[in-house]
Amino acid sequence: xxxxxxxxxxxxxxxxxxxxxxxxxxxxxxxxxxxxxxxxxxxxxxxxxxxxxxxxxxxxxxxxxxxxxxxxxxxxxxxxxxxxxxxxxxxxxxxxxxxxxxxxxxxxxxxxxxxxxxxxxxxxxxxxxxxxxxxxxxxxxxxxxxxxxxxxxxxxxxxxxxxxxxxxxxxxxxxxxxxxxxxxxxxxxxxxxxxxxxxxxxxxxxxxxxxxxxxxxxxxxxxxxxxxxxxxxxxxxxxxxxxxxxxxxxxxxxxxxxxxxxxxxxxxxxxxxxxxxxxxxxxxxxxxxxxxxxxxxxxxxxxxxxxxxxxxxxxxxxxxxxxxxxxxxxxxxxxxxxxxxxxxxxxxxxxxxxxxxxxxxxxxx
Amino acid sequence: xxxxxxxxxxxxxxxxxxxxxxxxxxxxxxxxxxxxxxxxxxxxxxxxxxxxxxxxxxxxxxxxxxxxxxxxxxxxxxxxxxxxxxxxxxxxxxxxxxxxxxxxxxxxxxxxxxxxxxxxxxxxxxxxxxxxxxxxxxxxxxxxxxxxxxxxxxxxxxxxxxxxxxxxxxxxxxxxxxxxxxxxxxxxxxxxxxxxxxxxxxxxxxxxxxxxxxxxxxxxxxxxxxxxxxxxxxxxxxxxxxxxxxxxxxxxxxxxxxxxxxxxxxxxxxxxxxxxxxxxxxxxxxxxxxxxxxxxxxxxxxxxxxx
Amino acid sequence: xxxxxxxxxxxxxxxxxxxxxxxxxxxxxxxxxxxxxxxxxxxxxxxxxxxxxxxxxxxxxxxxxxxxxxxxxxxxxxxxxxxxxxxxxxxxxxxxxxxxxxxxxxxxxxxxxxxxxxxxxxxxxxxxxxxxxxxxxxxxxxxxxxxxxxxxxxxxxxxxxxxxxxxxxxxxxxxxxxxxxxxxxxxxxxxxxxxxxxx
Numbered sequence: 075x076x077x078x079x080x081x082x083x084x085x086x087x088x089x090x091x092x093x094x095x096x097x098x099x100x101x102x103x104x105x106x107x108x109x110x111x112x113x114x115x116x117x118x119x120x121x122x123x124x125x126x127x128x129x130x131x132x133x134x135x136x137x138x139x140x141x142x143x144x145x146x147x148x149x150x151x152x153x154x155x156x157x158x159x160x161x162x163x164x165x166x167x168x169x170x171x172x173x174x175x176x177x178x179x180x181x182x183x184x185x186x187x188x189x190x191x192x193x194x195x196x197x198x199x200x201x202x203x204x205x206x207x208x209x210x211x212x213x214x215x216x217x218x219x220x221x222x223x224x225x226x227x228x229x230x231x232x233x234x235x236x237x238x239x240x241x242x243x244x245x246x247x248x249x250x251x252x253x254x255x256x257x258x259x260x261x262x263x264x265x266x267x268x269x270x271x272x273x274x275x276x277x278x279x280x281x282x283x284x285x286x287x288x289x290x291x292x293x294x295x296x297x298x299x300x301x302x303x304x305x306x307x308x309x310x311x312x313x314x315x316x317x318x319x320x321x322x323x324x325x326x327x328x329x330x331x332x333x334x335x336x337x338x339x340x341x342x343x344x345x346x347x348x349x350x351x352x353x354x355x356x357x358x359x360x361x362x363x364x365x366x367x368x369x370x371x372x373x374x375x376x377x378x379x380x381x382x383x384x385x386x387x388x389x390x391x392x393x394x395x396x397x398x399x400x401x402x403x404x405x406x407x408x409x410x411x412x413x414x415x416x417x418x419x420x421x422x423x424x425x426x427x428x429x430x431x432x433x434x435x436x437x438x439x
Numbered sequence: 440x441x442x443x444x445x446x447x448x449x450x451x452x453x454x455x456x457x458x459x460x461x462x463x464x465x466x467x468x469x470x471x472x473x474x475x476x477x478x479x480x481x482x483x484x485x486x487x488x489x490x491x492x493x494x495x496x497x498x499x500x501x502x503x504x505x506x507x508x509x510x511x512x513x514x515x516x517x518x519x520x521x522x523x524x525x526x527x528x529x530x531x532x533x534x535x536x537x538x539x540x541x542x543x544x545x546x547x548x549x550x551x552x553x554x555x556x557x558x559x560x561x562x563x564x565x566x567x568x569x570x571x572x573x574x575x576x577x578x579x580x581x582x583x584x585x586x587x588x589x590x591x592x593x594x595x596x597x598x599x600x601x602x603x604x605x606x607x608x609x610x611x612x613x614x615x616x617x618x619x620x621x622x623x624x625x626x627x628x629x630x631x632x633x634x635x636x637x638x639x640x641x642x643x644x645x646x647x648x649x650x651x652x653x654x655x656x657x658x659x660x661x662x663x664x665x666x667x668x669x670x671x672x673x674x675x676x677x678x679x680x681x682x683x684x685x686x687x688x689x690x691x692x693x694x695x696x697x698x699x700x701x702x703x704x705x706x707x708x709x710x711x712x713x714x715x716x717x718x719x720x721x722x723x724x725x726x727x728x729x730x731x732x733x734x735x736x737x738x739x740x741x742x743x744x745x746x
Numbered sequence: 747x748x749x750x751x752x753x754x755x756x757x758x759x760x761x762x763x764x765x766x767x768x769x770x771x772x773x774x775x776x777x778x779x780x781x782x783x784x785x786x787x788x789x790x791x792x793x794x795x796x797x798x799x800x801x802x803x804x805x806x807x808x809x810x811x812x813x814x815x816x817x818x819x820x821x822x823x824x825x826x827x828x829x830x831x832x833x834x835x836x837x838x839x840x841x842x843x844x845x846x847x848x849x850x851x852x853x854x855x856x857x858x859x860x861x862x863x864x865x866x867x868x869x870x871x872x873x874x875x876x877x878x879x880x881x882x883x884x885x886x887x888x889x890x891x892x893x894x895x896x897x898x899x900x901x902x903x904x905x906x907x908x909x910x911x912x913x914x915x916x917x918x919x920x921x922x923x924x925x926x927x928x929x930x931x932x933x934x935x936x937x938x939x940x941x942x943x944x945x
Contacts, residue, residue, distance in 0.1 A: 107741035108745055112737065117582070121549070121579075121580055123550075124549075124550025124580075125551070127554060128541070128552060128555040128556075128557075130554070131554070131555060131558075133559070150547075151550075154543065281521055281539040281559065282562050284518045286518060286538055290542035299534060300534070300542075
């Protein structure tokens with residue numbers, strides 16, 4: 075992951091020690107000074123998120139990594155990044171919660187927190203890779219999306235991915251497609267920091283480049299200065315939402331396995347999708363027609379794709395290492411197709427056998 | 440039930456001779472070169488944002504002008520200067536100044552400033568906060584920014600109260616003072632901002648008061664010129680939310696009240712404990728060049744690793 | 747490196763297995779998690795196979811039960827945790843009690859002879875070696891228990907060659923400890939040979 079971040083152009087990391095994400099910080103503390111970047115361990119989670127935003131405003135691609143309790147603290151400043159449109163990447167290696175919970179055991183309990191954790195209406199991008207090679211690619215994509223949409227991008231890993239190692243094939247970094255924030259094409263005196271043309275994303279001037287402008291967490295107008303004007307406020311809120319929701323094709327990514335002839339589809343993400351794939355192989359040996367739909371982009375949720383899937387299958391199984399979070403999104407779009415949740419929040423991964431049992435149960439019904 | 444004696448004994452005299460509490464040398468700041476040179480304030484201001492939203496007579500404006508004079512003295516390129524402010528009355532300053540300005544969530548100025556400075560080591564980062572922003576919600580960041588000794592200047596406008604939210608007591612509200620949330624007098628002891636900063640490791644620590652704007656300018660200028668973490672506490676007046684409840688709702692009277700408590704560092708040296716009771720020492724109270732500055736140190740070490 | 751003959755175990759059977767599952771467990775500080783990483787790296791980098799290692803920690807830095815599951819396969823590994831364990835190494839009783847589940851019927855169980863006194867012996871092929879005592883006594887460092895045990899394991903199961911194991915150790919261990927690790931490997935080979943004689 076650290077290597078992916080460096081390859082994607084990340085040159086700033088601020089973090090605070092927390093299990094199970096400390097390994098990322100350790101790697102970054104080694105790598106960054108060696109590529110001319112900056113690593114800093116801040117005094118707390120809030121500060122590390124703040125430093126990331128500061129560094130990004132000054133022009134560096136910046137990231138932080140944490141786990142549930144730290145993510146809770148970072149959300150204040152993540153909201154700032156949403157509002158002020160500051161590109162940055164936040165890794166959350168999910169562990170059991172609430173509160174200190176299960177520090178060393180896996181969970182998928184922060185999915186809704188990633189979506190709605192910071193206060194106020196906002197859209198957000200969250201990605202959930204399910205193996206280490208994909209973690210590399212999604213980390214690179216996270217930086218690209220952050221830069222392209224001027225938004226915080228959250229990488230949701232679970233503790234299984236956070237600590238495991240497996241065979242990974244990495245590309246030559248020089249062959250990666252890297253997206254950099256669009257700089258303004260106008261002179262400073264004509265620059266309106268939050269004015270858009272064509273896309274919903276305004277060009278971004280880095281601090282100290284001659285464009286002296288104002289960045290605030292307050293609702294602001296095109297000049298960046300605070301306003302309470304209802305029309306301007308509404309326009310800003312709509313644009314912040316639209317820059318994500320009008321670009322679903324550019325953001326949403328998913329993987330389908332054995333869905334062509336499936337009667338039952340499993341919707342699973344992260345490490346649970348690994349169990350689901352094994353269960354599908356076994357179920358198919360037993361003659362069941364099942365497949366897996368795996369959202370890689372969790373937010374925005376691929377609702378259209380799941381709705382389409384629901385209209386073609388007899389049932390949807392949604393296994394999650396929580397008490398039911400994404401299943402709500404699936405139910406929202408599934409229409410009359412039955413949706414069966416399979417939940418486990420005890421710090422243990424859901425084994426393929428558990429999913430297989432649920433599949434057999436659905437098949438009998 | 441009686442109010443604190445200090446408050447009962449307000450002298451309702453003309454406040455405009457407060458410089459008597461400063462040393463001759465400091466009072467002679469009038470001879471400073473900027474006094475003779477015209478400072479082009481509009482050049483440093485976002486003039487379309489004027490007038491400010493501060494209450495008339497607010498000390499924040501005096502601090503802002505002092506800051507402009509200090510930057511003007513140093514002839515810094517505006518493009519290289521960032522003003523980072525937080526939430527509260529002090530937080531508004533970033534809107535008014537024509538630099539790269541960043542208005543952060545409550546208490547978070549220093550982490551954002553740390554990110555800016557680390558990413559652009561040649562930038563000048565100035566942080567403007569209030570007593571609540573810097574010392575309460577941002578207290579932890581304050582300690583650690585001082586400890587790291589990152590080259591930046593933190594100006595704490597200490598008006599002894601949470602002004603913007605309607606006058607709740609803050610970490611610097613004097614014991615016994617009345618506030619919206621201390622209707623029977625505040626119980627809480629206060630922070631000694633200067634000594635906290637020194638103990639935490641800041642390398643330039645000064646205190647001033649808006650009763651002597653020239654002194655504020657000098658203190659800020661010293662902080663800006665210093666390479667390392669500079670903390671300048673500027674005692675200021677919130678006559679609306681602190682003054683009305685405790686001293687006076689008139690700015691000049693509250694400024695006089697502040698002024699009477701201040702005593703110059705140079706004079707304080709010759710005063711004993713009894714004489715210093717109830718007085719606040721102003722001046723450059725700590726200035727060392729011995730500790731390494733964090734950002735330069737980081738880049739030096741990183742370059743050494745690469746080679 | 748030498749490969750002692752062993753009766754009773756067909757090492758090639760493990761190598762040909764579609765999915766070989768090992769669980770290494772012990773107390774925090776015995777180097778078990780590091781052992782898992784070495785084993786996986788030996789399989790991935792030096793034998794060109796697929797391997798996944800997925801550790802489970804307690805919240806304690808030292809002394810709590812820890813385990814790492816290592817799965818080695820000729821195909822991509824999808825589910826990273828062990829469910830049908832072929833080889834179980836255990837260096838502490840509390841870890842045996844906590845993690846001694848999910849063993850396959852023909853699993854090989856290798857335990858520390860002193861530290862894991864209670865092993866239900868009727869179900870599996872159980873080997874007992876006083877790893878920690880040997881590491882402490884002959885090498886002067888408990889952490890080397892993991893290397894000795896890995897060496898014994900490589901002999902018992904043949905799942906990775908000693909050569910691959912050694913190359914993985916070389917890549918991970920600081921230069922000044924290499925000789926010590928080399929001795930630990932040799933010691934493991936001798937111990938495994940003696941186990942073979944007994945069985």
